[in-house]
Amino acid sequence: MKNLLILGAGTAGTIVANKMRRLLDNDEWRITIVDQHETHYYQPGFLFIPFGMYSKNDVIKPKRDFIPQGVELIMSPIEAIEPENNRVRLAKDGRILNYDFLVIATGAHTHPEETPGIKENGWHKDVFDFYTIEGAVALAKHLRTWQGGRMVLNVVENPIKCPVAPLEFLMLADWFFYEQGIRDRVEITYATPLPGAFTKPIASKHLGDILEEKGVKVVPEFYIERVDPDAKKIVSYEEQELEYDLLVTVPLNMGADVIGNSGLGDDLNFIPVDKHTFLSPKYDNMFVLGDAANLPTSKAGSVAHFAVDCFSENFLRYIDGLDMLPTFDGHANCFIESGFGKGLLIDFNYDVEPLPGKYPLPGIGPFSLLQESEMNHWGKMLFRWLYWNTLIKGEEMPLPARMTMAGKWDK
Amino acid sequence: MTTKEIADKTVQVNEEGFMTDPNEWTQDIAAAIASEEGVSELTPEHWKVIDYSREVGLESGSAPTLRNITKGAGVPTKELFGLFPKGPAKKVAKISGLGKPEGCV
Numbered sequence: 001m002k003n004l005l006i007l008g009a010g011t012a013g014t015i016v017a018n019k020m021r022r023l024l025d026n027d028e029w030r031i032t033i034v035d036q037h038e039t040h041y042y043q044p045g046f047l048f049i050p051f052g053m054y055s056k057n058d059v060i061k062p063k064r065d066f067i068p069q070g071v072e073l074i075m076s077p078i079e080a081i082e083p084e085n086n087r088v089r090l091a092k093d094g095r096i097l098n099y100d101f102l103v104i105a106t107g108a109h110t111h112p113e114e115t116p117g118i119k120e121n122g123w124h125k126d127v128f129d130f131y132t133i134e135g136a137v138a139l140a141k142h143l144r145t146w147q148g149g150r151m152v153l154n155v156v157e158n159p160i161k162c163p164v165a166p167l168e169f170l171m172l173a174d175w176f177f178y179e180q181g182i183r184d185r186v187e188i189t190y191a192t193p194l195p196g197a198f199t200k201p202i203a204s205k206h207l208g209d210i211l212e213e214k215g216v217k218v219v220p221e222f223y224i225e226r227v228d229p230d231a232k233k234i235v236s237y238e239e240q241e242l243e244y245d246l247l248v249t250v251p252l253n254m255g256a257d258v259i260g261n262s263g264l265g266d267d268l269n270f271i272p273v274d275k276h277t278f279l280s281p282k283y284d285n286m287f288v289l290g291d292a293a294n295l296p297t298s299k300a301g302s303v304a305h306f307a308v309d310c311f312s313e314n315f316l317r318y319i320d321g322l323d324m325l326p327t328f329d330g331h332a333n334c335f336i337e338s339g340f341g342k343g344l345l346i347d348f349n350y351d352v353e354p355l356p357g358k359y360p361l362p363g364i365g366p367f368s369l370l371q372e373s374e375m376n377h378w379g380k381m382l383f384r385w386l387y388w389n390t391l392i393k394g395e396e397m398p399l400p401a402r403m404t405m406a407g408k409w410d411k
Numbered sequence: 412m413t414t415k416e417i418a419d420k421t422v423q424v425n426e427e428g429f430m431t432d433p434n435e436w437t438q439d440i441a442a443a444i445a446s447e448e449g450v451s452e453l454t455p456e457h458w459k460v461i462d463y464s465r466e467v468g469l470e471s472g473s474a475p476t477l478r479n480i481t482k483g484a485g486v487p488t489k490e491l492f493g494l495f496p497k498g499p500a501k502k503v504a505k506i507s508g509l510g511k512p513e514g515c516v
C-alpha cells in the first residue's frame with residue numbers, strides 16, 4: 001500500500017482528494033487528508049456579505065460532505081512537516097503520519113497583527129477586513145447603519161489571494177451606498193502599493209478607468225507603515241497620510257504558520273515549486289497546490305482548479321516513472337463583480353496578460369472580457385453553485401485548464 | 412527583447428527597462444539606472460542594499476523581496492523607503508540588474 005497524504009482540506013486539497021480517489025487504485029493507494037477546521041468556507045462569497053447580498057449561511061458547509069468515500073479525513077492541526085523523514089506530525093495525540101507522496105494545500109491567511117494599529121482599539125469599530133468570515137460579518141453589521149464619510153480601502157502588501165477582490169469591494173460599495181441613498185455622502189479611496197488599479201498593465205488601465213467613472217479615488221504606490229486608530233488615519237513609509245471614517249483593510253497575506261515552522265517557505269511562508277508541475281525542487285515526493293505555492297499567478301480558486309487538473313494527469317505519469325509534462329500555464333479566470341448587477345471577466349496566464357474581447361463558452365457564453373455586462377454578473381453568481389456542486393468535488397467543469405487565445409483582441 | 416545603451420554598454424532589457432541578464436550588470440550601470448530612477452547618488456548605504464540583493468539574486472535567480480532585504484541586509488523598511496523612494500523592491504531590483512520581481516500578480 002502506498003500513502004498519498006494531503007495537507008489542508010480547502011479548495012485545492014478537496015479537489016485533489018476527489019480527483020485522486022477516482023484515478024488511483026483503491027487496492028494500491030491509501031489517501032489521507034488533514035485539516036484543523038470542520039467548516040469549509042466559500043471564500044469568494046465573503047465579498048458579498050458586507051453588502052447584505054449573502055449571509056454567513058450561504059458560504060459555509062461541513063468539510064466532511066465533500067470528502068469522498070475511500071479517503072480518510074483527519075481533523076487536527078498539523079504541527080510539523082518533516083520531509084527528510086517523509087512524515088508529518090499532528091497536534092492531536094502527537095500522531096505521526098508517514099507518506100510516500102505529499103500534497104501541501106494549506107492556503108494563505110491574513111495577518112492583521114503584522115501592521116501596527118490595525119488590530120488595536122479601532123478593530124471592528126471603524127477598522128474592518130472582509131477576508132475572514134468574522135470580518136465580513138462585522139462589517140455587514142457596521143454598514144447597515146453607517147451614515148457615510150470617508151471610506152478608505154487599503155491593501156497592505158502583495159501578493160494577496162484573489163487580487164481582484166479589493167476592486168470588486170470598491171465597486172460594490174459604490175453601488176451599495178447609492179442604493180442606501182448616501183452615495184453623495186461617501187468618499188471612496190483606494191490606497192494600494194501597486195502603481196495602478198491592478199497588477200497587469202492593460203487590465204490596470206481598463207479597471208482604473210472604471211473606478212474613476214464610479215468616483216473612486218486611487219492612491220497608488222501607498223506602502224502602509226501603520227494605522228493611527230486615534231487620529232483615524234493611515235500612514236505610509238513615505239509619511240503620506242490618509243484620514244478615514246471607515247477603514248477596510250486587506251491585511252498581509254501569508255502561507256500557513258506550519259510552513260514557516262517547518263522551514264519550507266519563503267519570507268511569507270509560501271513554498272517554492274516548479275511553476276509548471278508543482279513539484280518541490282528540494283523533495284521529489286512533495287507537491288504544493290493552491291494558495292500555499294509561491295507561484296507568479298493569482299491566488300484564486302479558479303487557478304487551484306486548473307492547477308489540480310494539470311497536476312492529476314502529471315501525477316499519474318510521475319508514479320509510473322514517466323517525465324511530467326510542463327502543462328500548467330498559470331491560467332487564471334476571474335469574474336469581477338462591478339455593482340449595479342454587472343460584472344467583468346478576466347482570463348490570463350503566466351505569459352498573456354488579461355486582454356479585452358470575448359470569452360467563448362459553449363452552451364452558456366460568450367462572456368465579454370474586461371467589459372461590464374450583466375452576463376458576467378450571472379457568471380459570478382453561478383460560480384457559487386458550481387463551486388459547491390462540481391468544482392470542489394473534482395468533477396468536469398466546462399472550462400479548459402489551459403488558456404486559449406480564442407476571442408481575445410491581441411492588439 | 413530589446414537592448415538599451417546604459418553607461419556606454421549595450422545590455423538586454425524588457426519592455427519596462429529591467430535588465431534581463433544579470434551578468435551584463437556593472438557598478439556604472441547601477442549608477443546610471445539609479446539616476447534615471449531619481450536616486451542621484453549611490454552612498455555606501457545604497458551599496459549595502461545593492462550588494463546584498465546581487466548576492467541573493469544571483470544565487471536564487473530572482474530579485475529579493477523587501478522583507479528579505481530588511482532581514483538579510485539589516486536595513487529597516489523605513490530606511491529603504493528613504494534610500495529608494497516609491498517602491499524600493501522594484502527600484503532595488505532594477506538598479507541591481509536583477510529583472511522585474513515576480514511577486515505581484
Ligand SMILES: Cc1cc2nc3c(=O)[nH]c(=O)nc-3n(C[C@H](O)[C@H](O)[C@H](O)COP(=O)(O)OP(=O)(O)OC[C@H]3O[C@@H](n4cnc5c(N)ncnc54)[C@H](O)[C@@H]3O)c2cc1C
Nearest residue numbers: 008010011012036043044078106107162290291300301302
Ligand atoms: C474575499 C475573497 C474573495 C475571493 N474571491 C475569489 C473569486 O472570486 N474567485 C476565485 O477563484 N477565488 C477567489 N478567492 C480565492 C480563493 O478562495 C482561494 O484562492 C482558494 O480558496 C485557495 O484554496 P486553497 O486550497 O489553496 O486554500 P484554502 O481553501 O484556504 O484551504 C487551506 C486549508 O488548509 C487548512 N490549514 C492551514 N494550516 C493548517 C494547519 N496547520 N493544520 C491543519 N489545517 C491547516 C485550513 O484550515 C484550510 O482549510 C477569494 C478569496 C477571498 C478571501
